[in-house]
Amino acid sequence: MLVPESFELTNIRLRRPRLSDAPAIFEYGSDPEVARFADWPRLTSLEPLLETLRRREILWNEGLEYYWIITLKDSDRAIGAISCRIAENAAEIGYLLNRKYWGKGYATEAARAIVDWALSLAEISLVWATCDIENIASIRVLERIGMHREKILRNYRIRPQISGQARDAYLYVRISKTGTIKQKQHKI
DSSP states (O other), X not given: OOOOSEEEOSSEEEEOOOGGGHHHHHHXXXXXXXXXXXXXXXXXXXXXXXXXXXXXXXXXXXXXXXXXXXXXXXXXXXXEEEEEEEETTEEEEEEEEOXXXXXXXXXXXXXXXXXXXXXXXXXXXXXXXXXXXXXXXXXXXXXXXXXXXXXEEEEEEEOTTTOSSEEEEEEEEEEOTTOOOOOOOOOO
């Protein structure tokens, strides 16, 4: 499978992360509003972030998860990130964006590019994402890119910035253009 290291889009660019992105990622990853619906604790220091960036490089090289930094076209500074994890015939996406850039369509543009790319792969039948049922902005992004709400996942994930209790999430799915799910052949 050929995985693009970058995407040149209308208003933004997606590229592989670098350790030098850590200060910009820390800026938005430590923002309580950005981290509100995340399933990880808000960033409080650079060292765990640097380790996460190193781990993401390993996951990319092993073909387990792909992670791109979102930048504006005229700047190389990280303003957000988007990931795609591929398993069997499906891909899961996730994204976050610096609060300074909310409401400008950048998350939608990035998510549309990654979903379209994933669905262009012969081995991918569907792309899915989850979001907290109160994350209205993410719901709008997923619906704008043609994903459909499939169901509510009860007690799906803990959102540490909200509470220590598992919260409900929506499952969104977009199926390949053929409308069929490719079945993996299993030997018995």
